[in-house]
Every structure is written in structure tokens, then in C-alpha cells.
Amino acid sequence: MHLLYADESGNTGDAAQTYFVLAGISLFERQGYWLANQLDNLAREINPADPSSIEFHGSPMFGGKGIWRKHMKADRCRIIREALKIFAYSHQSNRIFACVVDKTKISPNDPVEFSFEQLASRFDHYLSRLHKENNAQRGIIIFDKSTYETTIQGLATDFRTIGHKWGVLRNLSEVPLFLDSKASRLIQLADLIAYSIFRQYEHGDDDFFSIFHDRFDEVGGVKHGLCERL
Template identity: 75%
Template sequence: MHLLYLDEAGSAGDAGQTHFVLAGVSLFERQGYWIANELDKLVSSINPADPAPLELHGSPMFGGKKIWRQYPKEQRWHIIKEALEILARSHHSNRIFACVVNKQNISPADPVNYSFEQVASRFDQYLSRLHKNNDSQRGIIIFDKSTYESTIQGLATDFRTIGHRWGVLRNLSEVPLFLDSKASRLIQLSDLIAYSLFRKYEFGDDQFYSIIQDRFDEVGGIKHGLCERI
């Protein structure tokens, strides 16, 4: 079983932002525990007495907001980079899937609909590729709870029954699941991935993206795991 943890960065409805990102990481089921444990150790390194309330969340960590206000910028940014390094050092089967859109360039299409169709179909194609290589695996997509929950659930059901523009999702064992990010370090990691892409495309800042740029699903030099409409 491969679990694709996804989160968004940027707001689909904010006219002040150019880009919207949907991104995250696909983990083989046995890899999830190791990565979550490493992320727990990382957070414990700065608050060993009570690490649980410290949620790895890109925007507050970058800007020093909410609970992260008490930590200096250098420490906050270091933690973002170290969390991404955990993924960068992990097993080669752990792969990033992402869609980055310039909202104006895909108008009148909805950024959430467009991005989810791209990411879900690319994840499904990845699982089909594994099957052709005698490694049959099913997949589940896991989201942070958000305002897009009802939209995503409806799209996923349609993609599995009616189909999307490239076919029907064949390798997902269930409709997407939604978790509270506070309870999942892996959802938090997907937030950092999405925020890293948002910083790169919205602000030209690749200090975080550069750490994970080689972890997209890729075959023959083609990044199948990255959709760009910019």
C-alpha cells in the first residue's frame, strides 16, 4: 500500500496570490512510521518537554507566527530544512507529487479541481507502472482537513466512476481520507513540501525546494510527479 499525503499552499480564492499549489509525498506503508518518528525527534530537539503542540506548518514557521513566534528565524528555518532533509535522505520509493498552477493561466478552471485531477491521475499512473513491473500496490490519498474536503470527495468519486480526462482511477482502494494535521507529522511534512513549492514559484525563493527537488516521481529524466501550469 502506498499512502499519498497531500496539502495545499496558497489560496485558490485570494486574488493577491498568483499561484496555487497542491503537493505531498507518497510513502510505502512501512516508511511512514520511520519518517514520522524522525520528525518527532526533530521537533523534540527544540522543545523536549512538550513537542506535540509544535506543528510543522510552513507559513507560520517561515514568518514566525502563532506558536512559532517564540523561536528565532534562524531556528525556525533550520527546522523546515531539517524536516525536508529527512525526506531527501529517505528510501527512494518515497516520491513527491505536486501540481503548481498560475491561477490566471488556467481560468476559468478551478485551481483545486485542476490540481487534484493532475495529482490523483499521476499517482494512479505511478501505481499502474509499479503493477507493470510486478509490484502491484494499491493507494490511498490522505489530506489535511480543509475547506476543500467536500470538493475533493466529490471529485474523487467521479474520477473512480465516471472518470477524468485521461481515464478512470483504477488503483486507489478508497476515496480520500481527511486528518487533522495536528495529529499527523506526515500531513505536516506534506504542508512543508507544498510551502516549499509555493515559496519557489510565488517568490522565487528556492532555499527549501532545492532540498527536495530530486524526490519527484521521475522516469527517464521526466518528472511525472510534477505538473506545472505557470
């Protein structure tokens, strides 16, 4: 089983922001424990007395909000880099899928619908490719429960029955699941990656993006894991 933990960055209703990002990390089920354990260790370094109180979320970490207010910006950015390196240095089978949308280029269409169609179909294509390599795997997409749950659940059901632009989702074993990010280090990691991609496109800041830029799903020099509508 391959799990795609996904989250978004950018506000669809904020005219001051150009881009919307939906991104996820795909990993074989047994890889999840290792990644979550490494993130727990990082949280323990920050707050040994209560590591569970530490949540890794890109925007509040970078901006110094909430529990991150007492940390200097240099330390906050270092912690973001350390968390991203945990994925960047993980098993090569772990991959990133992302869709970056210039909201004006697809208006009046919904950037959430467009991005989810891209993310789901590309993840499904990846699983189909594994099947052709005699490595049959099913997949599940897991979102932060604060993400656009009603919209995404409806789309996923339609894709499995009616289909999307490129066919029908054939390799997903269930409609997307939604978890509280407080309980999932892997959702938090997906948030950091989505935020890092957003900063790269919205602000031209590749400080974080450069850490994992080579981990998108790729075959023969073609980045299937990155969709850009710019």
C-alpha cells in the first residue's frame, strides 16, 4: 500500500496571492513509521518536556506565530530545513506530487478541483506504472481534515465512477481520508512541503524548495510528479 499525505498552501480567496499549491508525499506504508519517528525526535529536541505540543506547520513557523513566537527566525528556518531534510534523505521510493496553479489562469474554475484532479490522476498513474513493473500496489490519499473535505470527497467519488479527463482512478482503494494534523507528523510534513513550494513560486524563495526539488516523481527526465499551470 502506498500512502499519499497531502495538504495545500495559499488561499484560494485571497486576490493578493497569485498561486495555489496542493502537494503530497507518497510513501510505502512501512516508510511512514521511520519518517514520523524522525520528526518526533526533532520535536523532542525543541521541547523535551512535551514534544507532542510541537506541530510543524510552514506558515506559523516561518512567520513566528503561536508557539513559534519565542523562537528566533533563524532557528525557525533551521528547524523547517531539518524537517524537510528528513524527507529529502529518506528512501528513494518516497516521492513528491504537487500541483501549482496561477489562479488567474484557470479562472473561473476552482483551483482546488483542478489541483486535486491533477494530484489524484498523477498518483494513480504512478501506481499503474508500478503495476506494470510487477509491483502491484493500491493507494490512499490522506488530507488534513481542515482541507476542502466536502469538495474533495465528491470529486474522488466522481473520478472512481464517472472518471476524470484522462480516465478513471483504478488504483486507489478508498476515497480520501481526513486526519487531524495534530495527530499526524506526516500530514505536518506534507504541509511543510506545500508551503515550501508556495514560497518558491509566490516569492521566488528557494531556500526550502531546493532541499527536496529532486524528489518529485520522475521517469526519463520527465517530472510526472509536478504539474504547473502558470
